[in-house]
Amino acid sequence: MTDPALDAEALRERAVASLVTARDRTTLLTSCVDGPDLTAQHSPLMSPLVWDLAHIGNQEEQWLLRAVAGHEAIRPEIDTLYDAFEHPRSERPKLPLLPPEEARRYAADVRGRALDVLERAAFHGTRLTEAGFAFGMIAQHEQQHDETMLITHQLRRGPQALTAPDPEPVPLFTGPAEVLVPGGPFTMGTSDEPWALDNERPAHRREVAPFRIDTTPVTNAAYQAFIEDGGYDEPRWWTAEGWAHVRRNSLTAPLFWRRDGRQWLRRRFGVTEVVPPDEPVVHVCWYEADAYARWAGRRLPTEAEWEKAARYDPAGDRSTRYPWGDADPGPEHANLGQRHLRPAPAGSYPAGESPLGVRQLIGDVWEWTASDFLPYPGFRAFPYKEYSEVFFGPEYKVLRGGSFAVDPVACRGTFRNWDLPIRRQIFSGFRTARSEDV
The missing domain is CATH 1.20.120.450 (dinb family like domain)
Structure with missing residues (x-):
C-alpha cells in the first residue's frame, strides 16, 4: 500500500x-x-x-x-x-x-x-x-x-531577442504517408488525470468509424504545392466563410511568409530564412487547413478521430495518457517546452510514435480538427465557467496536440485547445484524414 x-x-x-x-x-x-x-x-x-x-x-x-x-x-x-x-x-x-x-x-x-x-x-x-x-x-x-x-x-518587429538550438536533423521521412485507425469504441477524455482541466472531463466512450490519418503533420513543401496549384485563387476548395475571409484579407500564403523570386521566405522570431520544406507548416488558420485538405481530396480529422489516433492502444484495448504510453514526456518523445523555436522535421521523434504508427501528435504544431469546441457528456465547469464554458459553441474550432511552444505540464493526450477559425498568429498546423472504405 x-x-x-x-x-x-x-x-x-x-x-x-x-x-x-x-x-x-x-x-x-x-x-x-x-x-x-x-x-x-x-x-x-x-x-x-x-x-x-x-x-x-x-x-x-x-x-x-x-x-x-x-x-x-x-x-x-x-x-x-x-x-x-x-x-x-x-x-x-x-x-x-x-x-x-x-x-x-x-x-x-x-x-x-x-x-x-x-x-x-x-x-x-x-x-x-x-x-x-x-x-x-x-x-x-x-x-x-x-x-x-x-x-x-x-x-514583434525588431532584432532577434530569443535564441534556442534547432531540433536534431533527421533523415527525410520515407515511412507510410497514412495510417489506418480501426473503427470501434474507445475512451475519450479523462476522469483520473489529477491536473486535467474541466473541458477534458469526464472520460466517456466514443464510437469512431475506421479512418486513415496522415502519419505526420502536413509539411511546408506539401503546402507550397497547394499554393503553386492556385489554391488561394480557387473558391471550390474553401467554405463560403473561408473564401470571404481569404478575399477580404488578401491571403496568399501562411502568415509570415513572402515570396522572393522562385522561393518562399519566412520571418521567425526576428530572423528571415528560407522556408524549410520538411518542417510541418505553421501559422495557418482553420480555413486554410480545411481548404488544403479539400484540395488534397481529404478532410480534417474530427477531434474524436484525432484523440483515438493519439491515445488508442489496440494491444490492451485502452486509452493511454500520451501516444507513446503513460510516461511523462521526455525530449526523446516530442518537441515541447520552447526547447526549440521551430517545429522539428516531419517524421522526427520515433520514440513518440503511437501504437498505430502515427508520429508527432504531441508537440511541434497545434493541429486543427474539424470539430467545434463543445462540452463532453456530463461536463461540469470547475473551478470557474470562464475557462471553458463561455467558449462552447460553433464559433470556435478545436486544436489538439500542443506545439513547440507548449510546456509538458499543459499538454496531454486529452488536452483541448480552441480558437476562432481565422486565427493564425498561433503556432497552428494540421494533418489530414480520410474515411476508410468499408
Whole structure:
C-alpha cells in the first residue's frame, strides 16, 4: 500500500518544479527585451507583455493565496485591470497597468507567498486542493501565457531577442504517408488525470468509424504545392466563410511568409530564412487547413478521430495518457517546452510514435480538427465557467496536440485547445484524414 505521506511529498515536488519551470520561462520572455518592448502592443491581437506578466501574478494570488490559503488580497485594486474578460486585448495598453519593475516585484512577492502555502498544503479536503489541482492549474495557466507571450515575440518587429538550438536533423521521412485507425469504441477524455482541466472531463466512450490519418503533420513543401496549384485563387476548395475571409484579407500564403523570386521566405522570431520544406507548416488558420485538405481530396480529422489516433492502444484495448504510453514526456518523445523555436522535421521523434504508427501528435504544431469546441457528456465547469464554458459553441474550432511552444505540464493526450477559425498568429498546423472504405 502506498504511503500517503510519500504521495503528498511527490505531489509537492511536482508542483514546485512545475511552478519554478513556468516562472523561469516567464522571466526569460520578459527580460530579453527592454522596457518599451514590454509596454508596447505589438499587435492588436495580443496584450502588452507587461500585462501578461502582472496577470500571471494576479491569477496566482487569487487562486493560491486567496482561494486556497484564505489570505487577504495584496492588491485588490488591480483585479479588474488584469481580468481577461473585463478588457479586450486591444484596449489593454490604455489601462493604468503596473510598470515593468513593479509588475516583476508583484509577481515575485506572490510567488514567494505561494511557495510558502505549497510547503504547508494538504492535498485533500476540497476539489481545489485534491492532488494539488490548484497548483497544477496555476502552473498550466502561467505556461499558457508564456506561449501567448512567445506569440507576441513572433509578432514583434525588431532584432532577434530569443535564441534556442534547432531540433536534431533527421533523415527525410520515407515511412507510410497514412495510417489506418480501426473503427470501434474507445475512451475519450479523462476522469483520473489529477491536473486535467474541466473541458477534458469526464472520460466517456466514443464510437469512431475506421479512418486513415496522415502519419505526420502536413509539411511546408506539401503546402507550397497547394499554393503553386492556385489554391488561394480557387473558391471550390474553401467554405463560403473561408473564401470571404481569404478575399477580404488578401491571403496568399501562411502568415509570415513572402515570396522572393522562385522561393518562399519566412520571418521567425526576428530572423528571415528560407522556408524549410520538411518542417510541418505553421501559422495557418482553420480555413486554410480545411481548404488544403479539400484540395488534397481529404478532410480534417474530427477531434474524436484525432484523440483515438493519439491515445488508442489496440494491444490492451485502452486509452493511454500520451501516444507513446503513460510516461511523462521526455525530449526523446516530442518537441515541447520552447526547447526549440521551430517545429522539428516531419517524421522526427520515433520514440513518440503511437501504437498505430502515427508520429508527432504531441508537440511541434497545434493541429486543427474539424470539430467545434463543445462540452463532453456530463461536463461540469470547475473551478470557474470562464475557462471553458463561455467558449462552447460553433464559433470556435478545436486544436489538439500542443506545439513547440507548449510546456509538458499543459499538454496531454486529452488536452483541448480552441480558437476562432481565422486565427493564425498561433503556432497552428494540421494533418489530414480520410474515411476508410468499408
